Amino acid sequence: MRLVSHADKSVEVGRAEGPQVGQFERVVLPHLSAGFTLAMYLTGNKADAEDAVQEAILRAVRYFSTLRDDDARAWFLTIVRRVCFTAYRTDRPQGTDMISIDAVGPQLVDSREQPDMAAERLQVQQRVRAAVDQLPPLLREAIVLRELQSFSYAEVAAVTEVPIGTVMSRLSRARARLADLLHDVVDFGDVA
């Protein structure tokens, strides 16, 4: 597993294969890492996340003919999420299913920054992680899909299999909880 910065996000799986390879490979596999990221946030560890993505691929292959619309990413992540919920999470106590922030290295600190500024940003990043960590799973996955993976409300609704209204309610509750903890370092606009 490699951590990739968001600047590298466009480097996706399968690009080197060229456009002529099979339909599944072209349509679904570019979203493998997005699926893996979701699985990491849902299962909290690499081994379960890899197993979940593996199982999701097997299911996706089996049901590939049911993919009708263009949003293969939402379709594939829906499968990943179902696998995570049915196989890798429901038997776990709440609160133990998040990546330990200690396992995650410091992100995107510009080495040209002044040391005190860099330290301050690291501290903010740790607080953001801890705040997201303590969210209930359904709120956390909604905010991660929306803010980290830049899904539209409709896509979040498709992946989490709830109406858009529910997604908006979850996102609003997640933002309110995060605002309570982070309003001094993060701009929440009207929410805070």
Add this chain to the structure above:
Amino acid sequence: MSERPDLGRAMREALPVFEASPSLQAWAREEARKLDQESLPQREPLTRPLRSRVPRFAQWPIAAGLVIAAAAGWGAGVLRPGANLTSSTNATTSQLVDAHVRSLLPGHLLDVESTDRHTVKPWFAGKTDIAPVVVDLADKGFPLLGGRLDYVDGHTAAALVYGRRGHTINLFVWRTAAGEPGDGSFSVRGYSVLHWSNGGLTSWAVSDAALSELEAFRDAYVH
């Protein structure tokens, strides 16, 4: 702090996105190719048009490598086209390749990790009804990496794992049963498969290395 980021920026700076490991990516591509080869022609048309299709071997770097190998004068003539295989041999070789690809997933390759045959061989005792020959062939370019138990085509198999210049060779060994196919070499979905039997044991070597490499491996292993 002079400027507070909005929530999206704060989360993108603080939280990692992950990349699927190369072995998971390779495995997924293999599954995709299986689907492409086996199922796509029967499927209903998808909503977007397929792009013009080129011959499979041209899409497939491994297969292309084999073509180049054949053109270079080695390996030619020993690759049997899949159409000539009996269906049971076909199923066996396909399952062997599946087992090989599965073994390359993280954490699946080795149950016992050792370059010492005196560690690997006793490990199989009591776990299988066979005692495979375990030799370290590092001096011949095939270092022993370890072994594991596998289940292939209805057999509990001892799988010995050897390295070869960055490639992995899985050697599956089980007790020869009636109706086993004769010795031979096969190319299955771009993987090389080599089969031989002796001493009541049937052996299948599987790798993405060239078939000539597997033949060199067999010669080193058998002697």
